[in-house]
Amino acid sequence: MLTIERLMLWILFILLFTMAVRVPVDTDTWWHLRSGDRILDTWEIPKEDTFSFTKNGTEWIDHSWGAQVLLTLSYRVTGGSGKTNDGGVVGLALFTALLGTGGMAFVYRMCAGNVYTRAFVMVFGAATAAVFWSPRPQMFSFLLSAVILYLLYLYKFHRRDSLWGIPLLMVLWVNLHSGFAIGFILLFGFMIGEAAANILNPEDAVQWNRLGKVGLVTVVSVLVLSINPYGPRMMVYPFETAGLQTLNLFIQEWQSPNFKIPQTWPFLIMLAAIITFAGATQKRMAWSDISLTAGTVLLALWAGRNIAVFAVAATPALSRLVNAYLEERGWHLRPMKNVKGTRLVINWILLMIVAFGGLAKIGSDLLPENVEEVQEELLPLAAVSYLEKNPPQGNMLNSYNWGGLLMFLLPDFPVFVDGRTDLYGDKFLKDYFKTYLGASDWRVMLEKYDIQVVVVEDENALATLLREDDSWEIVYEDDQAVILEKAASE
Numbered sequence: 001m002l003t004i005e006r007l008m009l010w011i012l013f014i015l016l017f018t019m020a021v022r023v024p025v026d027t028d029t030w031w032h033l034r035s036g037d038r039i040l041d042t043w044e045i046p047k048e049d050t051f052s053f054t055k056n057g058t059e060w061i062d063h064s065w066g067a068q069v070l071l072t073l074s075y076r077v078t079g080g081s082g083k084t085n086d087g088g089v090v091g092l093a094l095f096t097a098l099l100g101t102g103g104m105a106f107v108y109r110m111c112a113g114n115v116y117t118r119a120f121v122m123v124f125g126a127a128t129a130a131v132f133w134s135p136r137p138q139m140f141s142f143l144l145s146a147v148i149l150y151l152l153y154l155y156k157f158h159r160r161d162s163l164w165g166i167p168l169l170m171v172l173w174v175n176l177h178s179g180f181a182i183g184f185i186l187l188f189g190f191m192i193g194e195a196a197a198n199i200l201n202p203e204d205a206v207q208w209n210r211l212g213k214v215g216l217v218t219v220v221s222v223l224v225l226s227i228n229p230y231g232p233r234m235m236v237y238p239f240e241t242a243g244l245q246t247l248n249l250f251i252q253e254w255q256s257p258n259f260k261i262p263q264t265w266p267f268l269i270m271l272a273a274i275i276t277f278a279g280a281t282q283k284r285m286a287w288s289d290i291s292l293t294a295g296t297v298l299l300a301l302w303a304g305r306n307i308a309v310f311a312v313a314a315t316p317a318l319s320r321l322v323n324a325y326l327e328e329r330g331w332h333l334r335p336m337k338n339v340k341g342t343r344l345v346i347n348w349i350l351l352m353i354v355a356f357g358g359l360a361k362i363g364s365d366l367l368p369e370n371v372e373e374v375q376e377e378l379l380p381l382a383a384v385s386y387l388e389k390n391p392p393q394g395n396m397l398n399s400y401n402w403g404g405l406l407m408f409l410l411p412d413f414p415v416f417v418d419g420r421t422d423l424y425g426d427k428f429l430k431d432y433f434k435t436y437l438g439a440s441d442w443r444v445m446l447e448k449y450d451i452q453v454v455v456v457e458d459e460n461a462l463a464t465l466l467r468e469d470d471s472w473e474i475v476y477e478d479d480q481a482v483i484l485e486k487a488a489s490e
Contacts, residue, residue: 008115011354016104016126018358020097023371024089025378026134028419029071031404033080034411035062036072045229049423051407053395053414054449060423061230063178063237067137070176071095084381084409085372092135093366099139100130103312106146110153110316113323114332121322124273125315127266129308132253138305141179144169146312148183149292152190153316155214156206156288163217170221174228181238182309187218189295189313193288204286241422246429248303250400251421257304267307270314271297277321282328289317383455383481384409390475394452394486397445400429400436402455402481416449438465454484 031051039045049060062068072080074095080088104126111118133139148169154160166183173180191214197205206214226232241247247254257264274293278285285293292313299306326332364370375381380402387406392413398406403418417424417432424432435445438461445451454472456463463482466472476483 005115007351008119010351012108012119012122013101013105014354014358016122017097017101018361019126019130020100020133021093021362021365022096022134023365023374024084024092024135025375026136027379027401027404029092029135029404030084030408031418031420032064032068032136033072033075034404034407035065036068036070036075039065039069040072047229049420051415052403052418052423054416054428055423056414058423060420061233061237063230063234063422064137064176065229066172066175067140067177070140071135071137082408082411084375084379084405085368089371090366093362096133096135096139099143100133103143103146104129106143106150107312107315110150111319112316113319113326117323117326118319121315121319124266124270125311125318128270128314129311131263131266132305132308137177138179138308140176141173141182142308142312144173144176145179145182145186145309149186149312149316152186152214152288155210156190156194156286161213163213166217167221167224171224171227174225174234178234178238178241180225183221184218185295185299185309186292186313187214187221189292190288191215191218193286193291196291197287201284201287204284206288237422244421244426244429246426246433247421250429250433253305254303256301257307264304264307267300267310270311270318274314274318274321277318277325281321281324283321283324285317285321289320293317379405380455380478380481382478383476383483386476386483387413387455392453395450396453396455397435397449397451398455399457399460399481400432401457406455416451435462437461452486456482458482 034051035046038050045065046060046062049055049058071092074091075088076091078087078089078091078094080086080091104122107125108118108122111121113121129142133142148166151162151165154162166187170180170183173183191211194206194211194214198208198211205211222235225235228234230237257267259265259268293310296306296310296313300310384406387410395416396413397416400417400419403415406413406415407418417429421429431445435442436456442462442465446454454462454466458477458479458481460482463484466484467474471487472484473487474482475485
């Protein structure tokens with residue numbers, strides 16, 4: 001029978017799924033697909049670079065190989081054939097939405113209160129998390145972080161022991177994405193919080209003997225990280241990547257969030273809500289909620305990409321505070337359990353309207369003409385089309401932001417640089433960005449790599465310098481991109 005609670009759940013998750021469907025416009029999506037294509041075509045997991053000419057043959061740890069395979073399969077199953085706006089976009093968008101909605105489903109199960117309280121908090125949690133949802137391997141990290149936190153939630157609040165599932169999840173995670181480090185952040189945050197509770201508030205703590213099992217499971221989870229194509233090296237890989245200075249200096253998602261843009265405002269609202277309700281309720285937050293929320297806030301302030309991790313940890317904590325606030329004041333919103341007659345018909349009509357509305361929204365967003373319009377606005381597709389018809393003669397220096405797209409659409413032409421920062425390393429990337437930003441020694445890298453073609457943003461500093469250089473000429477230009485070629489010497 002369709003109860004009010006079930007109706008609310010269906011409506012909530014239809015809306016969440018609809019919100020999670022995104023047209024692929026993240027340029028890193030495309031190099032992941034290119035790598036996935038290579039793995040599926042050769043049945044070999046890459047160990048060295050073959051996509052760039054600057055690092056060709058260099059050792060490369062493809063930390064997302066498993067996720068790349070799954071993303072590529074989702075792209076191919078709906079007709080993806082090597083274009084950005086072909087049928088494969090549908091598969092990518094729907095698969096991403098499934099991962100995002102699946103993660104939020106585990107978050108919902110951790111929330112407290114009735115369906116109204118949970119739905120209210122979940123809307124803010126989803127809006128917070130969705131800021132970095134896109135068809136990339138990090139979506140698997142989002143889902144798995146929610147699953148691991150759910151297992152810890154069961155262990156603390158319901159005394160259900162499923163902890164040995166965590167090492168199995170880590171084996172899966174280490175073969176999907178280097179974001180497996182998030183799992184350990186959650187484990188350590190939980191243990192720190194519960195250790196504090198044992199000292200300061202023992203009656204509300206996971207007792208020491210049970211907490212010791214969490215520590216044992218964590219140790220085992222570290223050891224099983226070696227079960228991957230690259231062996232024990234993956235244990236330290238996330239630290240090597242996070243230690244790259246160029247990530248924090250030049251890559252937007254690794255920088256602190258910009259609170260002037262609306263996309264980050266749900267994060268601020270969530271944070272303000274937690275502080276407000278924590279002060280307005282008599283019930284104290286669980287110490288593990290405090291440690292996990294505070295820890296993920298710091299991570300989110302350090303790098304915007306971690307806002308989604310904050311949403312996973314903070315949404316259940318906020319729901320417990322909101323529920324406590326309502327209970328202390330005797331405010332109860334009880335959904336009807338048995339709905340019959342006219343009300344039942346109305347409920348079914350409402351559900352159908354929401355379902356058809358969500359389907360219509362998804363269908364409209366993924367229409368080929370709409371996909372093409374969105375992608376042409378955000379991606380340099382016209383410039384790539386020019387390069388496809390006029391193949392570069394000689395080495396090409398490209399915008400870092402467009403490297404993945406060029407790898408995917410122009411597979412026969414090695415790129416100069418792309419989103420694989422771990423492959424290129426700090427020194428190379430710093431030299432590259434000096435050139436890209438028009439530093440005083442900008443010519444050095446062009447000469448070192450014998451660059452004959454430059455493909456960068458139209459208003460880029462390097463493009464401005466080359467326009468003023470008689471040895472370079474513009475062969476293509478639009479509102480997004482400019483392509484310059486080195487003039488033949490007389």
